[in-house]
Amino acid sequence: MTTAEIRAKYLKFFIGKPRNHKEISPAPLVPENDPTTLFTSSGMQQLVPYLTGENHPEGKRLVDVQPSIRLQDIDEVGDNRHTTFFEMLGNWSLGDYFKAEQLPWVWEFFTKELGLDGNRLYVSCFEGNKEVPRDTESAKIWKKIRVPEDHIFFYGVKENWWSRSGPPNKMPVGEIGGPDSEIFYEFTQVKHDPKFGEKCHPNCECGRFLEIGNSVFIQYQKTKEGLKELSQKNVDFGGGLERIAAAMNDDPDVFKIDAFVLLIKKISSVTGKAYKRNETSMRIIADHMRAANMIIREGVEPSNKQQGYVLRRLIRRSALKVRDLKGKLVGGDLSLNFESDIAKVIEDEVGRFSISLEKGMKQIEKIDSVDSKKAFDLYQTYGFPFEVTQEIFADKGQKIDKDKFQKELEMHQEKSRSASAGKFKGGLADSSEATKKLHTVTHLLHAALRSILGDHVSQKGSNITSDRLRFDFSHKEKLNEDEIKKVEVLINKEIDKDLEVTSETMTLDEAKDAGALAFFGHKYDELVKVYSIGKFSKEVCGGPHVKRLSEIKGHVRINKEESVSSGVRRIYAVIEK
Ligand code: GLY
Numbered sequence: 001m002t003t004a005e006i007r008a009k010y011l012k013f014f015i016g017k018p019r020n021h022k023e024i025s026p027a028p029l030v031p032e033n034d035p036t037t038l039f040t041s042s043g044m045q046q047l048v049p050y051l052t053g054e055n056h057p058e059g060k061r062l063v064d065v066q067p068s069i070r071l072q073d074i075d076e077v078g079d080n081r082h083t084t085f086f087e088m089l090g091n092w093s094l095g096d097y098f099k100a101e102q103l104p105w106v107w108e109f110f111t112k113e114l115g116l117d118g119n120r121l122y123v124s125c126f127e128g129n130k131e132v133p134r135d136t137e138s139a140k141i142w143k144k145i146r147v148p149e150d151h152i153f154f155y156g157v158k159e160n161w162w163s164r165s166g167p168p169n170k171m172p173v174g175e176i177g178g179p180d181s182e183i184f185y186e187f188t189q190v191k192h193d194p195k196f197g198e199k200c201h202p203n204c205e206c207g208r209f210l211e212i213g214n215s216v217f218i219q220y221q222k223t224k225e226g227l228k229e230l231s232q233k234n235v236d237f238g239g240g241l242e243r244i245a246a247a248m249n250d251d252p253d254v255f256k257i258d259a260f261v262l263l264i265k266k267i268s269s270v271t272g273k274a275y276k277r278n279e280t281s282m283r284i285i286a287d288h289m290r291a292a293n294m295i296i297r298e299g300v301e302p303s304n305k306q307q308g309y310v311l312r313r314l315i316r317r318s319a320l321k322v323r324d325l326k327g328k329l330v331g332g333d334l335s336l337n338f339e340s341d342i343a344k345v346i347e348d349e350v351g352r353f354s355i356s357l358e359k360g361m362k363q364i365e366k367i368d369s370v371d372s373k374k375a376f377d378l379y380q381t382y383g384f385p386f387e388v389t390q391e392i393f394a395d396k397g398q399k400i401d402k403d404k405f406q407k408e409l410e411m412h413q414e415k416s417r418s419a420s421a422g423k424f425k426g427g428l429a430d431s432s433e434a435t436k437k438l439h440t441v442t443h444l445l446h447a448a449l450r451s452i453l454g455d456h457v458s459q460k461g462s463n464i465t466s467d468r469l470r471f472d473f474s475h476k477e478k479l480n481e482d483e484i485k486k487v488e489v490l491i492n493k494e495i496d497k498d499l500e501v502t503s504e505t506m507t508l509d510e511a512k513d514a515g516a517l518a519f520f521g522h523k524y525d526e527l528v529k530v531y532s533i534g535k536f537s538k539e540v541c542g543g544p545h546v547k548r549l550s551e552i553k554g555h556v557r558i559n560k561e562e563s564v565s566s567g568v569r570r571i572y573a574v575i576e577k
Helices: 003-015 043-051 071-076 099-113 136-144 241-249 258-271 279-297 306-326 340-366 372-382 386-395 402-411 415-423 432-453 481-496 508-513
Strands: 061-069 085-093 121-126 152-155 161-163 176-186 209-223 226-240 459-464 469-474 501-507 527-533 537-540 555-565 568-576
Touching: 003 061, 003 085, 003 099, 003 241, 003 258, 043 061, 043 085, 043 209, 043 226, 061 279, 085 099, 085 241, 085 279, 099 121, 099 136, 099 176, 099 209, 099 226, 121 136, 136 152, 161 209, 209 241, 226 241, 241 258, 258 279, 258 306, 279 306, 279 340, 306 340, 306 386, 340 372, 372 386, 372 402, 386 402, 402 415, 432 459, 432 469, 432 481, 432 527, 432 537, 432 555, 432 568, 481 555, 501 508, 508 527
Parallel strands: 121 152
Antiparallel strands: 061 085, 085 226, 121 176, 161 176, 176 209, 209 226, 459 469, 469 568, 501 527, 527 537, 555 568
């Protein structure tokens, strides 16, 4: 079965009776309103407000397919199952159905809809800890649907707890999560390797078992005092599409599924090498370039900052692997089968890197023992991303101190890229309040720009970090000082009125008829939420907002205005106390 067929079957199964889910659009891969992470890494990211009590316009039962990137797995890529980019099948109960419905449905989907052999499936439940009881309820449900007792395993927080930031002790205050029940496929042809432990079990790393889905019971929120129960019990199912396809193939190599086959074939023809015996390098190239393709689609270009740096790192690491395989690197080597505008971005980046690559490699040959200074030199002079240098020297048995490398970077005033490196760890800061405020200010800014400059102004993009907003909009000329001042004064006048922020649900057409602004770069669902700030602003939106403008606790200052492209301007603004 192809990934497209699995995706379609999953959506149909949950949309159909008696499950009655509504399909929602996935969030963009580069999040607009979440400064804590570079990429969307789970379906939950766009649904947090609704998991904590806000009404979702499409109801309490949702289903989606969320393209995701998890950079924390990047070092594992090269084995037969880890990828950075993947698609997550997700079904959601927002305080509606719970374990008794969810687990039998998941079982039915895997065994009846997809036809996986139930004897090859294993499940796991949360074993309990001081704060959260053992999940005997899930185990009972699994038994009731005839999962044999020896296919049901219990694990602790490390394995059977899910939140965006990991186990409870890693969750920042405000973060939500809960215990989960996972489902694994057994590749009986893979012999257990005792180097991973005496006995094999679903979470053993030997490769005999592959997790293909998890049902998270999101019912807790972290507070200063510990975990507290949310007012509603939610379900968040996440099924890894690529892994499910591998289980359907009954082949543990995820890179043999249809989504990778053509890429691997093309890499083989570019390098003149067979996949067999070159699996590790080819998997890295295939994974990284598939991810690069998706990132470029979101408008990201290779750079030394944030998402652009990740893209650069993915392309340059792949370039090095191609060079290793074929002995040289040519500009078009990584264009693979990508569309021409994507291929052009890749080709340009490979072109830039190939100029310094050979010189850098010669330099590397001369280095007997590497240190952070030499790694920095390779970065600065030859464009070798730190992680690429780290990998080259790890193959020679040498380590480089990342903290010292960061210090070298900071000394060269590259503070912003260091900031982004912190995000690679996937850690979440507690910045939800700042995000709410800045996001609400974005609405005010949009309305104020239209009021001062004219109705031709419309949103072209938006990005928020924990301390500033960035807003792109259509307008031909540079804003003069007087215009900037007027926009600031107007926004701050509205903030001082302490207007209320209200929302209502309607169809997209009704929203447009009501005069609501919408960002047409977005794909909207049938029903949308329209946020009004008094009579000043009305916008279709799914982002987080304050309830009243006094919560902003400050005034807005525009600290930069610049051109992005022809007819598009960009504003950076901050909130000052
Ligand atoms: N369903 C939670 C996750 O793995 O993303």
